[in-house]
Amino acid sequence: MTTAAPLTVLGLETSCDETAAAVVRLWPDDRVDVLSSVVASQIAAHAPYGGVVPEIAARAHVEVIGAMAAQALEAARIGYGDLTGVAATAGPGLVGGVMVGLSFGKAVALARGLPLAAVNHLEGHAVSARLAADLPYPFLLLLVSGGHCQLLEVAGVGAHKRLGTTIDDAAGEAFDKIAKALGLPYPGGPALEKLAQGGDADRYPLPRALLGRAGCDFSFSGLKTAAARLADTVSTPSERRDLAAAVQAAIARQLAERAERAMDAYAARRAGQALRFVVAGGVAANRAVRARLEHSAQARGFSFTAPPLAYCTDNAAMIALAGAERLAQGLIDPLDAPARPRWPLDQAAALAAPTHVAGRKGAKA
């Protein structure tokens, strides 16, 4: 940390279906205060289509971004003149939405003479556990959201090494698609978790992808296909509940099994040093997933940290903090910083083993 005074940063998040704004204060000793964090969800606008419609999302962001920023400042009891920086998500995500928040952030930076941080949304998720817990670097991170499923070594600001990623769907995508096959409303993850309550996870056997396979990559397409087929055969409430419980357990189990491999490799390289495991992203809101990972981490001598539920799903506090950490290191982005629909955190790993090939559906970074 190189600054003497605290940084007070406005964060803006518009990469998917939430328009979010927040004010975060980062102190020179690494303390973090979330002064405000507000989220306008577009769920109702997309629900009739069963998923996010990019053009509807972009328009909805345009309509509320100014009001959300004003609301975040008001809730923080400060004005634009009290800010020392602006952070906006610059990708990865739906480019129309990203451009709304990024352009708004650039305008604030220009008008107020503030430094801009064009933040990688994934870096926001990566720091999200630091919003509410005393969590120093380095740590091992499982990032599980609607678009991503990755194991990363996070050494510090902007220093990410990817240990594993999904070779097909992201975990959140699997939750969403299987939930849809069960006739549950969008977004499927929370709805499936609710349906699974009290269910018998052992009633329906589901495939265990990559079991025993070396490395820490993930695969959910086999599970998705098997679960969708079973979804056509279940009808009674108890059958549906048991299938939902089986799906949730299968996803949690794969996440834990692959994370355990990453933990073992990470621990072997860091003998005698503190071992920290963090799970973040929308799927980290799932209680079964959290519990399974906490168990795996503790059994291996790792501390376990997951953000509070409100910081698991998309929010702007994590973007403000990621931006503040970058600004504190003197990393200021130019006002022509581009919106980047695809933007892997570990560029080298993504180039060496691309998971997205033109014409093929796959992970977005």
Ligand code: KG4
């Ligand atoms: O991080 P996020 O809000 O947005 C992305 O960056 O993708 O993650 C959204 C994903 C969706 O797939 C959603 O279904 C999933 O997180 N999700 C959950 C739960 N809450 C959100 N999945 C399972 N259980 C939950 N409770």
Ligand code: ZN
């Ligand atoms: Zn996200």
